[in-house]
Amino acid sequence: xxxxxxxSRFDWLVxxxxxxxxxxxxxxxxxxxxxxxxxxxxxxxxxxxxxxxxSVDAIYHLVRAFDNENITHVEDTVNPVRDLxxxxxxxxxxxxxxxxxQIMELTRQASREPTKKTxxxxxxxxxxxxxxxxxxxxxxxxxxxxxxWTVPEVNVINTLHLLTAKPMIYLxxxxxxxxxxxxxxxxxxxxxxxxxHNNPGDLIIPLSVPLEAKIGTMSNPSVESxxxxxxxxxxxxxxxxxxxxxxPQEVRAWTVRxxxxxxxxxxxxxxxxxxxxxxxxxxxIDDLQHYGSENAVKAAGKYLQKGKDYIMEDGDIxxxxxxxTNNKKK
Numbered sequence: 001x002x003x004x005x006x007x008s009r010f011d012w013l014v015x016x017x018x019x020x021x022x023x024x025x026x027x028x029x030x031x032x033x034x035x036x037x038x039x040x041x042x043x044x045x046x047x048x049x050x051x052x053x054x055s056v057d058a059i060y061h062l063v064r065a066f067d068n069e070n071i072t073h074v075e076d077t078v079n080p081v082r083d084l085x086x087x088x089x090x091x092x093x094x095x096x097x098x099x100x101x102q103i104m105e106l107t108r109q110a111s112r113e114p115t116k117k118t119x120x121x122x123x124x125x126x127x128x129x130x131x132x133x134x135x136x137x138x139x140x141x142x143x144x145x146x147x148x149w150t151v152p153e154v155n156v157i158n159t160l161h162l163l164t165a166k167p168m169i170y171l172x173x174x175x176x177x178x179x180x181x182x183x184x185x186x187x188x189x190x191x192x193x194x195x196x197h198n199n200p201g202d203l204i205i206p207l208s209v210p211l212e213a214k215i216g217t218m219s220n221p222s223v224e225s226x227x228x229x230x231x232x233x234x235x236x237x238x239x240x241x242x243x244x245x246x247x248p249q250e251v252r253a254w255t256v257r258x259x260x261x262x263x264x265x266x267x268x269x270x271x272x273x274x275x276x277x278x279x280x281x282x283x284x285i286d287d288l289q290h291y292g293s294e295n296a297v298k299a300a301g302k303y304l305q306k307g308k309d310y311i312m313e314d315g316d317i318x319x320x321x322x323x324x325t326n327n328k329k330k
Contacts, residue, residue, distance in 0.1 A: 167237035241314035276324035
């Protein structure tokens with residue numbers, strides 16, 4: 001599903017400009033069938049599941065944390081910690097297999113052409129050393145995303161599409177009663193302890209899936225939905241931000257990687273914007289909200305022209321200047 005990223009700033013801009021068209025930021029979320037013990041060896045959907053996981057950029061791990069005799073569990077009993085360990089072990093096993101294959105192949109190649117450069121600019125020997133370092137790290141029972149890696153090491157890891165390198169957000173599916181009361185959680189303390197011990201720093205969000213379905217049909221729900229928090233957490237986990245372009249025709253949010261420079265951000269609109277980039281006129285959303293109009297922002301000296309080295313900030317309002325000359329042979 002393609003879900004809208006909630007942003008009150010975007011709503012404010014739409015109200016100010018009253019455009020004919022609005023295009024908010026979106027996040028694509030794919031529902032992948034549950035993973036069972038032995039998937040790395042072909043159990044359940046097996047390798048098909050793991051292949052689907054390898055194609056995503058981050059993972060929402062939905063954990064059952066409620067008791068209900070009418071809803072059976074694949075393992076017959078409810079035990080979230082056991083389920084967490086099954087998933088983690090299966091992902092790690094698959095990564096270890098991936099690393100083993102890469103080590104074997106690079107060892108063969110490096111023996112013949114040790115100094116030949118790979119696609120990321122390293123020698124085969126250097127890339128092999130990095131992959132062996134990652135494999136050694138995993139023998140300590142750690143997920144790859146929890147390691148401290150240099151830029152060349154990150155570049156190698158990114159080519160491997162390792163499952164445990166992907167950001168993970170734990171969604172704890174609790175009972176409606178527990179969520180509404182916001183107390184008496186049977187399983188949540190154990191889940192928090194497990195995550196803190198195994199993957200410290202990973203985000204945990206409690207929610208009730210049946211309750212969320214009901215909230216979606218209510219005009220004035222008494223309980224706040226967790227879905228905006230879930231969506232924003234996924235967006236942040238991917239290290240994404242967005243800037244805005246605004247006018248009477250359209251108010252639009254453009255998604256870019258955090259720390260993107262102005263030409264690269266412009267290229268999201270059109271490749272010509274990046275290729276022929278001249279400058280970017282930038283307003284800060286806070287300034288526009290404070291002064292109330294573009295003219296007032298300009299009068300206050302807050303309408304700034306930035307060059308190619310400017311690093312875009314979340315919530316920037318941008319107007320790009322570019323020039324592309326088509327040199328056609330006669």
